[in-house]
Amino acid sequence: MHRTLFDSDHEDFRSMVRRFFADRAVPRYDKWMEEGHPDREFWLEAGALGLLGVQIPEEHGGGGESSFLYNVILTEEAQHAGLALGGVRVHTDICMPYFLELTTPEQQARWLPKLASGEAISALAMSEPGAGSDVKAMSTRAVRDGDHYVVNGSKTFITNGLMADLVILAVKTDPGAGRKGISLLVVETDTPGFERGRRLDKIGLKSQDLAELSFSDMRVPVANLLGEEGSGFGYLTRNLAQERLSIAVNSQAAAARAVETTVEYVMQRQAFGTTVGSFQNTKFELAACATDVEAGQSLLDRALLAHEKGELTPADAAKVKLFCTELQGRVVDRCLQLHGGYGYILEYPIARAYADARVTRIYAGSSEIMKTIIAKDIGL
Missing domain, CATH: 1.20.140.10 (Butyryl-CoA Dehydrogenase, subunit A, domain 3)
Known part of the structure; x- marks a missing residue:
């Protein structure tokens, strides 16, 4: 049946995406499945073409669009080409709203250009070995120490965990406050105390990395707090x-x-x-x-x-x-x-x-x- 969602701009974008996947992704896909993730070159190429930051404001290197339908086209065309690129969806569909809606102007200037260009890959770290879908039961702890949070804990089932440069990390800043004690920090993965664990060997989605992460006395600047302290649960559910x-x-x-x-x-x-x-x-x-x-x-x-x-x-x-x-x-x-x-x-x-x-x-x-x-x- 005929779909009425997309206009001519969307269809022009679809044609560009289809050509890009056919030329730059399909020939390398078997290698990505062996290695467990797309290579860095792919991310940079996608960023250069404007595929990773469609909703990012133009002043930060993005397309300045508000419509989610461009993201839909990316996903549909990946599947049309036989590509499982869930890591791209995590970057554009799942992580991007946090960076667009919760960041200060200073944070946007630091992070959005890199997210748009593919220089920085993003991940969301919420699930824990002992908590699963129960966000309130997480145990990763962030203790305020001056102008830093000291973070200890671990996460699992993290898509893009092996490749990510920026991780949105859900932590407990007030363990006694229940859902009101959860906050979100953006962690730059070259921070001392940040460690990538093993790549989890899945039955499918072989081109999408899934990893364990751990944090040992990791000092994250308070300037990397997303939104307000204690409001993380609401942000996650939103x-x-x-x-x-x-x-x-x-x-x-x-x-x-x-x-x-x-x-x-x-x-x-x-x-x-x-x-x-x-x-x-x-x-x-x-x-x-x-x-x-x-x-x-x-x-x-x-x-x-x-x-x-x-x-x-x-x-x-x-x-x-x-x-x-x-x-x-x-x-x-x-x-x-x-x-x-x-x-x-x-x-x-x-x-x-x-x-x-x-x-x-x-x-x-x-x-x-x-x-x-x-x-x-x-x-x-």
């Missing part, structure tokens, strides 16, 4: 709607790509003297998948329009994340089945798509947490 929307965009685009590649595969794959695509079961399965994808796209586009207007509620963000991630799992699984044994071989895109899909129902709030939010919204 950005969850866009984070979950970003994941839904990626899941929806991945499901659409799975259907496209499977249609191409079954049209050329021969079995019993004919193409697999000529079998009635294949037609029925792909027709069902295509319908699922259209339903997901309609829900997602409604959510994107609401987000553009500043009207997307946490419950609606939970609905779209729940639906699109579960949809991705269903569709990719059915498409893999139509590949037969080759669907289990990693050189085939559908096998990688299958492994990549599973975590979307876990991170940024599991499907069960999404259902809890939705249930509360309908009065249960």
Whole structure:
């Protein structure tokens, strides 16, 4: 069905992004999967093209746009090219709002130009080994000492953890104050006491680094505090709607790509003297998948329009994340089945798509947490 979200400027941007990914990412992607992350050159190239700082003000090297739809195009085109670039989404969709909305003019001058150019890669460090999704249970501690905070603790499951230059770190500044005792600090990763742990070996998303971080008497300037001390919990929850929307965009685009590649595969794959695509079961399965994808796209586009207007509620963000991630799992699984044994071989895109899909129902709030939010919204 025809989508009405994007105007001619968006489509020009899409064409540029598609060419860039085809020329500069696809040929290097296998190497990135082996190494566990895109190389620095890719980040600098993306920054030079204006892809990393679309919402950053022009005076700080960005595009000065307010629309989230440019970020949507980046994600859709990455999936169209068969690229899992979650680290880019973390930088542009998840971390960027903190730098745009909570920083002082002095902080913006220090950090935004580097974030726009790709010179600095960002990460959000919230999850801890003993806390998981329970932000209030975090134990990483920041104690004020003059014009510095002294930080001790650890974080886990940190996307971009190995590559990041700037880490938005959630800490307890007042352990006795519950959610009102959480603050956010921006840590420059060359700070003494900052240590990167092991790269976590995942079943999918091989080109996206995931790491453990630890902090030992790390001194962070008070000038690196984001917003107000004690307001970190509110800041974290305020950005969850866009984070979950970003994941839904990626899941929806991945499901659409799975259907496209499977249609191409079954049209050329021969079995019993004919193409697999000529079998009635294949037609029925792909027709069902295509319908699922259209339903997901309609829900997602409604959510994107609401987000553009500043009207997307946490419950609606939970609905779209729940639906699109579960949809991705269903569709990719059915498409893999139509590949037969080759669907289990990693050189085939559908096998990688299958492994990549599973975590979307876990991170940024599991499907069960999404259902809890939705249930509360309908009065249960």
